[in-house]
Amino acid sequence: MASSGRRRSLLHHTSSRHDLELRAAAPHFGRRRFFTITAAAAALAFTTNLPARGAAGSSELDTARIPSDPFTLGIASGDPLPHSVLLWTRLAPAPYQADGGLPGQYVAVQWEVATDERFALTVRTGVAIAYPEYNHSLHVExxxxxxxxxxxxxxxxxxxxxxxxxxxxxxxxTAAAATLTYAAVACQAYFDGYYTVHRHLAQDDVDVVFHLGDYLYEYAVNSVGGHRNYTDRKLPDLFNHEATTxxxxxxxxxxYKxxxxxxxxxxxxxxxxTWDDHETENNYAGAISENNDPPETFLLRRAAAYRAHWENHPLRNAQLPSGPDMRLYRRLHWGTLAQFDVLDTRQYRSDQLYNDTKHVVVGPEVDDPSRTMTGxxxxxxxxxxxxxxxxxxxxMPQQVCFSQRxxxxNAEAKMSMDAWDGYRASRRRILDGxxxxxxxxxxxxxxxxxxGYAFDIKDDFDDPASTALGTEIVATSVASGRDGAERPPTWDTYLKANPHLKFYDGRRGYVRVTLDRQKARADFRTVSAVTTPGAPITTAASFVTEAGNPGLKPA
Structure with missing residues (x-):
């Protein structure tokens, strides 16, 4: 159980919002008493009355009745395989309405894939069904x-x-691919600034983008968009509370989209x-909420968050959640050049130690072999x-700091209990593996x-002469934390306390990584500001690590 020391910061109306959703689900439970709802009941609540995948419902919407552009949330693709890619969109002519501005009818949507931008050489076409039960989202494999x-x-x-x-x-x-360039991004709190970083990344020449979590935040967004400070628009009040349903x-x-x-x-x-915590709730761990809510209540919230996550991302049917459970960890390949093992470090982890205090001096509990980050x-x-x-x-794309930090x-330094430093036995098993x-x-x-950080991953982090087992590249945020600074107040302290830390920058941006048969190169791309739009992008630093010879060096 989580400690009672976890803070309770949800708005007063949260419990009533939960009650409404619980009561809406209650008819599916027959004679089971309302207050004994469990994870299984949460799963039932979010998997009942859904359409069979690939089968049309009973009522089709005449597309002539769609009043305005339904593609207001854009399009996306994801999880590229050698012979397949996943295409996504969601129909929402009125995106700030709960139903997206569409009635509860399914919509037949055509899709096309071509080898040219003008679609003169179309290679695949088809019709997919956008179901109201999935908020009219499409996931076309x-x-x-x-x-x-x-x-x-x-x-x-x-x-x-x-x-x-x-x-x-x-x-x-089995192809001996010669090179791959990918980008990594994370943490895009809408209310902390503009997505200038994404605009620059859209113009960069990369093969694939890894989003490492905190795609959205559950926190309230006020009418002026927080630190975006809109003067030409006003956001509706429906965003100005914490997301729970x-x-x-x-x-x-x-x-966000x-x-x-x-x-x-x-x-x-x-x-x-992949996700981190804020797609559901800050610092949650498995079935344990930040605020020590009853697990059966929190799992209902988790089911809602996971369902919306799948609906709004280019994820395959294999990731379709079942209630509060969703298999997000998965493996992708880029020929024989790279294998990507995408992790989920939230859904299966043990609770954070020491009442979830963010930074503490650790005790022997962090080495408890029963504690796990991954399950x-x-x-x-x-x-x-x-x-x-x-x-x-x-x-290994994942969420929280893997290297010791x-x-x-001080001789007994504080560390973060939300990162792998709070799960040292789990990290040791990964490195030994x-x-x-x-x-x-x-x-x-x-x-x-x-x-942005760049670490040498040491076999023994307390011994600077220890063997380097790999490299950790930490992508800074897209917007979270607002503008940041090249050298945060902790810059000198962290570099002195962690000899394996080779780079530290506090500005917003993304990381571009190029892999070839000889080396990996990481370019830390940063912007000067996100609280005002349009800042230029520069490369703050570049590092390389040689194949077969782990250890970062300036490029």
Missing amino acids: VDGLDPDRVYYYRFKAGTWISETGRTRTAPAT LEDYRLRYAL SDPDLRAVHAAHPFVI AAQESWLIDGWHASEALWNV KLDL AKSAGVENLVVMTGDVHV
Whole structure:
């Protein structure tokens, strides 16, 4: 159980909002008493009366009745495979309404994939059904494509045509791909600033983008958009409370995805999405909420958040949640050049230690082997995948700081209990698993902390002479934390306290990583401001690590 020390900061109306959703679900439980709702009941509440995938419902909407452009939330692609890519959109002519401005009828939507932007050479077409039960979202798994190729796609609903998106497939699994360039982004609090970073990334030449979590925040957004400080528009009051219900999360995604820069980056590149905490609730751990809510209540909230997450991202049917459970960890390949093991460090983790105090001096509890960041099944999946890997680079996109990070210069330094420092036995098992699998070129990609870091991953973090087992690249935030600074107040302290920390920058931006057969290069791209739009982008620093010789060096 979580400690009673967890703070209770939800708005007063949260419990009543939960009660309404619980009562709406209650008829599905027969004679089961209302106050004994469990995780199974939460699953039932969010999987009852859903359409069979691939089968039309009883009532089709005449697309001539769609009053205005239904593609207000843009389009996206994701999880590229050698012969397949996932295409996404959501129909919402009125995105700031709970139903998106459409009635409770299904909509037949055409999709097209071509090898050219003008669609003169169309290679795949089809019709997909946008169901009201899934908030009229579409997840089209397009198969039969050629490997390692750029494609263009679009959707049509009646006379309405979406913008054109650009995507690509991965090389064949056995192909000796020569190079790959990917970007990593994280943490895009709408109320902290504009998505200038995404506008620049949309114009960059990358093969795929990894989003490492905190795609949205559950926190309230006021009428002026927080620190965006709108003067030419006013956001509706329905965003000005914390998201807790399915309707709340759906509307919050609509707000975020209506941003033109976020739409642009999704249209430009395929994305691989994972989550952190704020897509559901700050600092939650498994079934334990930040505020020590009853697990059965929090799991209902988690089910709502997970459902909205799947509906609003280019995720495959394999990721479709069942109530409060969603299999988000998964594996992708880029020929024999790279294997990507995308982790979920929220859904299965043990509760944070020490009453969830953010920064504390650690005790022996952090080395308790029963504590886990990933859960046993995901941990075994990861290590087994490394044993089977034939890739030169093994990349692990995940959420929170993996390397040891001392936060002061005291002999017994404080550390973050939300990061892997609070789960040291779990981290030790991961590193020992990498060694046993013979992984020579490990790259960990991280978000969460709103700064850019570059770490050497040490076998023994307390010994500067210890062997480097890999590299950790931490992407700063897109907007969270507002403008930031090149050298935050902790800059000198952190670099002195952590000799394996090779870079630290507190501005907003993204990381661009280029892998080839000889090295990995990381370029830290930063902007000077996000509280005002249009800031230029520069490369703050670049580092390389050689294949077979872990350890970061300035490029």
